[in-house]
Amino acid sequence: MNVLKDLAIKNDSKMVLLVMDGLGGLPHEDTGLTELETAKTPNLDALAGQSSCGLMHPIMPGVTAGSGPAHLGLFGYDPLEHNIGRGVLSALGLNLDLGKDDVACRINFATMRDNKIVDRRAGRIPTEECARLCKKLSTIEIEGVEITVVPEMQHRAAIVFRGQGLSGRVTDSDPQKEGLAPLKMEALDEASAKMAEIANTFADRAKDVLADEPVANMILMRGFDKAPDIETVGDLYKIKAAAIATYPMYRGLAKLVGMEVIPTGSTLESEIETLSENFADYDYFFIHVKYTDSSGEDGDFDRKVKVIEEVDLVIPSILELNPDVFVVTGDHSTPAALKSHSWHPVPVLLHAKTARRDSWLSSFGEGQCAQGSLGTFMARDLMALMLAHAQRLAKFGA
Amino acid sequence: MNVLKDLAIKNDSKMVLLVMDGLGGLPHEDTGLTELETAKTPNLDALAGQSSCGLMHPIMPGVTAGSGPAHLGLFGYDPLEHNIGRGVLSALGLNLDLGKDDVACRINFATMRDNKIVDRRAGRIPTEECARLCKKLSTIEIEGVEITVVPEMQHRAAIVFRGQGLSGRVTDSDPQKEGLAPLKMEALDEASAKMAEIANTFADRAKDVLADEPVANMILMRGFDKAPDIETVGDLYKIKAAAIATYPMYRGLAKLVGMEVIPTGSTLESEIETLSENFADYDYFFIHVKYTDSSGEDGDFDRKVKVIEEVDLVIPSILELNPDVFVVTGDHSTPAALKSHSWHPVPVLLHAKTARRDSWLSSFGEGQCAQGSLGTFMARDLMALMLAHAQRLAKFGA
Numbered sequence: 001m002n003v004l005k006d007l008a009i010k011n012d013s014k015m016v017l018l019v020m021d022g023l024g025g026l027p028h029e030d031t032g033l034t035e036l037e038t039a040k041t042p043n044l045d046a047l048a049g050q051s052s053c054g055l056m057h058p059i060m061p062g063v064t065a066g067s068g069p070a071h072l073g074l075f076g077y078d079p080l081e082h083n084i085g086r087g088v089l090s091a092l093g094l095n096l097d098l099g100k101d102d103v104a105c106r107i108n109f110a111t112m113r114d115n116k117i118v119d120r121r122a123g124r125i126p127t128e129e130c131a132r133l134c135k136k137l138s139t140i141e142i143e144g145v146e147i148t149v150v151p152e153m154q155h156r157a158a159i160v161f162r163g164q165g166l167s168g169r170v171t172d173s174d175p176q177k178e179g180l181a182p183l184k185m186e187a188l189d190e191a192s193a194k195m196a197e198i199a200n201t202f203a204d205r206a207k208d209v210l211a212d213e214p215v216a217n218m219i220l221m222r223g224f225d226k227a228p229d230i231e232t233v234g235d236l237y238k239i240k241a242a243a244i245a246t247y248p249m250y251r252g253l254a255k256l257v258g259m260e261v262i263p264t265g266s267t268l269e270s271e272i273e274t275l276s277e278n279f280a281d282y283d284y285f286f287i288h289v290k291y292t293d294s295s296g297e298d299g300d301f302d303r304k305v306k307v308i309e310e311v312d313l314v315i316p317s318i319l320e321l322n323p324d325v326f327v328v329t330g331d332h333s334t335p336a337a338l339k340s341h342s343w344h345p346v347p348v349l350l351h352a353k354t355a356r357r358d359s360w361l362s363s364f365g366e367g368q369c370a371q372g373s374l375g376t377f378m379a380r381d382l383m384a385l386m387l388a389h390a391q392r393l394a395k396f397g398a
Numbered sequence: 399m400n401v402l403k404d405l406a407i408k409n410d411s412k413m414v415l416l417v418m419d420g421l422g423g424l425p426h427e428d429t430g431l432t433e434l435e436t437a438k439t440p441n442l443d444a445l446a447g448q449s450s451c452g453l454m455h456p457i458m459p460g461v462t463a464g465s466g467p468a469h470l471g472l473f474g475y476d477p478l479e480h481n482i483g484r485g486v487l488s489a490l491g492l493n494l495d496l497g498k499d500d501v502a503c504r505i506n507f508a509t510m511r512d513n514k515i516v517d518r519r520a521g522r523i524p525t526e527e528c529a530r531l532c533k534k535l536s537t538i539e540i541e542g543v544e545i546t547v548v549p550e551m552q553h554r555a556a557i558v559f560r561g562q563g564l565s566g567r568v569t570d571s572d573p574q575k576e577g578l579a580p581l582k583m584e585a586l587d588e589a590s591a592k593m594a595e596i597a598n599t600f601a602d603r604a605k606d607v608l609a610d611e612p613v614a615n616m617i618l619m620r621g622f623d624k625a626p627d628i629e630t631v632g633d634l635y636k637i638k639a640a641a642i643a644t645y646p647m648y649r650g651l652a653k654l655v656g657m658e659v660i661p662t663g664s665t666l667e668s669e670i671e672t673l674s675e676n677f678a679d680y681d682y683f684f685i686h687v688k689y690t691d692s693s694g695e696d697g698d699f700d701r702k703v704k705v706i707e708e709v710d711l712v713i714p715s716i717l718e719l720n721p722d723v724f725v726v727t728g729d730h731s732t733p734a735a736l737k738s739h740s741w742h743p744v745p746v747l748l749h750a751k752t753a754r755r756d757s758w759l760s761s762f763g764e765g766q767c768a769q770g771s772l773g774t775f776m777a778r779d780l781m782a783l784m785l786a787h788a789q790r791l792a793k794f795g796a
Contacts, residue, residue: 003461003478026487090478262766354735356432356742356764373743373765377459384460388741396457397464397477398484398504398621 004076004384004393008238012066013324013390015239015284016275017072017382020311021067021250022293023330024346024366026337028301035292035301035336036347037365039308040213043315043350044328044364052355054374055345056382058332066341067293069081070267070331071253075233075286076383084256085168085225086249090158091250098227102160103168103195109133109155109216112207120174121155122216130157133216140205142198152248155216161198165281167191172222174202185254195224217287232258233284237387243276244271245288254286272314279321284386296334297341304336317352326351327382328364343374402474402791403629404783411788413637413682414673415780417472418709419465419648420604420691421728422744424735426699433690433699433734434745435763436670437706438790441724442762445656452772453743454780456730468729469651473684474781482654483623484647485568488556488573491650492548496625499560501566501593504621507531507614510605510780513579518572519553522613528555531614538603543596550646553614559596564587570620571601580618590681593622620649630656635785640676642660642669643686645671652684670712676721682784694732694764695739702734717749723787724749725780726762726767743774752788 025034034065051125058065059079068089068153069079077192087105098104109130111119130151137157150156169188175181178367182203190271197219206219233241235258243254251261260282264274279285295303318326325389331346332341342397347369361368370376374385387393423432456463457477466487467477485503489496496502507528509517523531529549535557536547543561550556560574565587573579580601585594598621604617631639633656641652641659649659658680664674669685677683686710693701716724727746743766759766768774770785785791 003458006460183510235687354740357430358765358768360765360769361431371769373453373768373774375453375768377774379458384458385741386460388460388462391458393462393741395462395464397467397481 003396004387005236007393007396008236008387009392009394010190010238011390011392013283013392014279014321015325015386016291016318016323016328016388017074017285017331017386018285018295018318018328020289021291022296022310022332024333024342025296025304026335026343026344034366035296035304036308037363039305039312041167041308041312041364043312045362046349046363047315048349048361048368049359050357051349052374053347053349053352053361053364053369053372055369055376056329056379057376058346058379062343063286064341066152067249067331067334068253070379071250072257073379074329074331074382076236076259076380077230078380080086082228082230084228086223087158088158088223088227089224089249089252090152090159091252092221092227093250093256094158096148096150096158096160098160100226101161101164101166102162103166103224103226104160105199105221107157107159107219107221108174109157110218111215111220117175117178117182117218119219120178120220121229124154125216127151127153129216130155133210133213136209137206137219140209142201145198145354147202156339161195163301164213166195168195168198168225170199170224174220174222181199182218184393185221227256230257234258236306237282237383237392241284241286241288242282243288244274245286246271247288250288250290259286268310268314272317275318276321293334296336297339298373299336299339302303324352325386326382327386329382330373344380346380348349348374349392350374350385350389350395354391355391358360364374401432401783401794403634405791405794406634406785407790407792409788409790410678411681411790412719413723413788414685414716414725415683415784416685416687416716416724416726418687418690418706418726418728420480420694420730420732420739422731422742423694423702423734424742432764433694433702434706435761435765437703437710439706439710439762441573441710443760445713445749446747446759446762446766448755449747449749449757449760450772451745451747451767451770452745453767453774454727454746454777455743455774456777458776460741462739463730464739465647465729466651468777469648470655471777472727472729472780473655474778475628476778477653480626480628483624484621485556486621486623486625487647487650487654488550488554489558489650490625490653491646491648492550492556493606494546494548494556494558497560497624498556498624499562499564500560501564501622501624502556503597503619504559504619505555505557505619506572508525508556508618509613510616513618514760515573515576515578515580515618518576518618518661522552523614525551528553529615531611533606533607534607535617538600538607539595541544545600564593564594566623568594568597568622572618572620580616583619588791597622625654626768628655632656635781636789637681637790639682639684641670641684641686643684643758644669645686645688648686648688657684664714666708670715673716675771680718691732694734695737697734698736699734722750723784725784727780744777746772746780748772748783748787752787752789775786
């Protein structure tokens with residue numbers, strides 16, 4: 001990291017990082033083609049042969065990345081060094097200020113029957129419903145701690161616990177599988193004992209408060225953490241960076257590393273419009289597309305294909321802006337076949353006037369990227385490559 | 399490093415490392431082919447399909463290497479751990495002995511008008527002219543320090559300051575851009591305060607001494623450093639290594655890591671003759687070809703192509719010697735399109751009886767090497783690969 005910080009220089013170049021969340025996939029049984037390989041992507045296919053392509057490991061070979069570490073990697077941080085609780089990300093994305101004593105966590109509304117979780121997402125209740133339930137939870141009072149409950153999207157919400165002597169090393173209550181009871185939350189160190197106690201009390205009260213709800217009658221708590229002390233991309237790379245993302249968590253993550261989060265609409269077209277309108281004002285843009293991941297998590301191969309095809313349609317609008325460096329990739333793989341994040345390396349395409357061109361590649365896909373000139377590398381090296389191709393890194397040594 | 403040191407064993411094998419400085423390139427606008435891909439290189443092309451090929455990052459992905467760290471990497475050292483000032487390299491290449499209290503720096507003769515540098519290289523004055531000017535500078539006396547000024551090539555020279563209490567953490571006077579005044583040199587630590595003062599005094603006196611020169615009327619000083627304490631390739635790898643290089647800096651670098659520098663003529667043919675004559679006497683030969691880099695730095699695509707074609711012509715003479723391991727590569731990329739060193743990984747070809755053969759490759763070039771069996775790796779791993787293919791590394795563990 002310090003190497004890049006020492007070498008980083010400013011110039012007028014523009015960099016765009018387009019992240020299709022969970023882009024990487026696995027072959028369809030019938031065709032042998034992944035979601036990306038199945039999608040009709042004439043624009044990305046043409047671009048691949050004019051770009052440097054490769055595959056990226058989000059964390060390290062074989063390790064499946066959560067969204068937090070996966071994005072930290074894309075932004076040039078070593079995700080093994082900076083572990084950020086998802087609660088913190090959610091809280092930041094909801095514009096909640098996190099003080100140094102505050103602990104954030106994330107909750108799911110869930111459906112419980114006979115003390116067993118039967119739906120960890122309470123049927124993905126609508127966001128408005130989530131807001132109503134969060135108001136109910138806000139009535140819970142625990143002595144010595146200020147509690148803020150804020151709805152996120154669908155069944156998701158975040159809680160910030162503010163109080164003296166709180167520490168965030170607390171285990172989840174989410175058992176991660178249906179058919180099990182919520183787990184008792186436990187402190188992983190002495191300093192977190194108070195927080196664990198508060199969390200268990202809160203979960204008990206929540207059960208009472210939600211008892212009369214037909215669907216979302218329980219909460220699952222996870223991702224307890226404090227905001228980490230992290231150096232910003234501005235300080236590290238001398239860039240003014242902007243994030244264009246519709247999902248709170250990704251906005252939170254971007255904010256955490258010092259990006260400005262630009263307000264945008266909920267569609268891809270709106271995100272690209274936001275990019276275009278703000279193109280003059282920043283050096284680096286992180287654009288996040290969520291629905292590749294959620295369709296993968298739902299095991300919906302065809303829908304993931306469709307989302308990728310929709311992204312392909314906006315590629316010309318981005319190229320029209322003539323960014324000096326344009327990268328298309330994912331934060332991790334989410335193969336529909338696995339219905340979850342996976343460890344498979346993620347295809348990446350880097351387009352720049354200063355880049356070599358993999359003219360032997362005919363399309364943008366996992367198989368083709370495996371033959372690309374960038375080889376297989378660590379996601380945390382992507383920022384260095386982007387800065388280099390933007391000619392923003394000075395020479396190392398004489 | 400210690401792994402190799404522990405495993406290295408002696409045998410009778412011969413290794414040859416042929417480095418075309420700045421070999422890696424970028425595609426020509428009209429053809430989409432790099433300098434190496436454009437060059438007619440029938441010998442290297444045939445060799446590629448009978449060798450293991452790949453791409454190497456000189457330092458790390460995205461980081462552009464200076465010549466010093468780039469060569470350290472090729473010799474198996476981690477360039478991030480061993481930073482060597484260019485002044486030290488120049489001084490060593492000029493056969494100047496560096497004691498442990500000596501500080502070396504590098505100077506450029508430059509052209510100054512109205513206190514602004516208008517040409518950082520004084521029109522690349524001839525080497526003889528440089529020698530004359532160095533004599534002028536040698537008249538400068540500063541109390542308590544012995545000063546040796548030695549001409550290098552063209553506008554370049556080196557100075558060694560010998561005296562008690564000198565330390566080399568001093569900033570450059572070279573502003574790196576034309577149109578600016580020379581910078582005041584500053585000590586980066588207390589121990590270097592004396593050296594900084596001497597350097598500034600020397601620069602002032604040099605201005606006076608050169609005042610009547612029409613072109614080279616100023617010097618720019620940079621790369622202050624002491625010789626680092628570095629373990630030799632002999633100690634590390636149990637090899638007797640020789641360097642065949644026409645440029646002083648590369649001879650200096652080879653000497654620094656414990657290679658013997660064999661006197662040679664200034665042409666490529668002469669270098670190969672030197673190799674042939676000394677082939678029986680060493681285990682490892684480092685042959686350096688400079689003009690690929692200088693033509694790249696001049697932005698002269700065609701001349702770089704021609705230099706590569708000239709190198710191709712001597713390949714059969716090297717193969718006739720039947721080295722056990724023969725590597726052809728560069729220390730870094732210097733694309734004519736960028737007129738400077740760049741971060742792009744460097745093509746590498748490793749030929750050995752013990753090597754796999756990339757029979758699917760039809761030529762030696764960046765695109766083909768991207769598809770080679772060595773993949774993309776760090777230059778500092780090349781020495782291990784050479785030793786291994788020479789069967790000079792014992793098994794690790796039982």
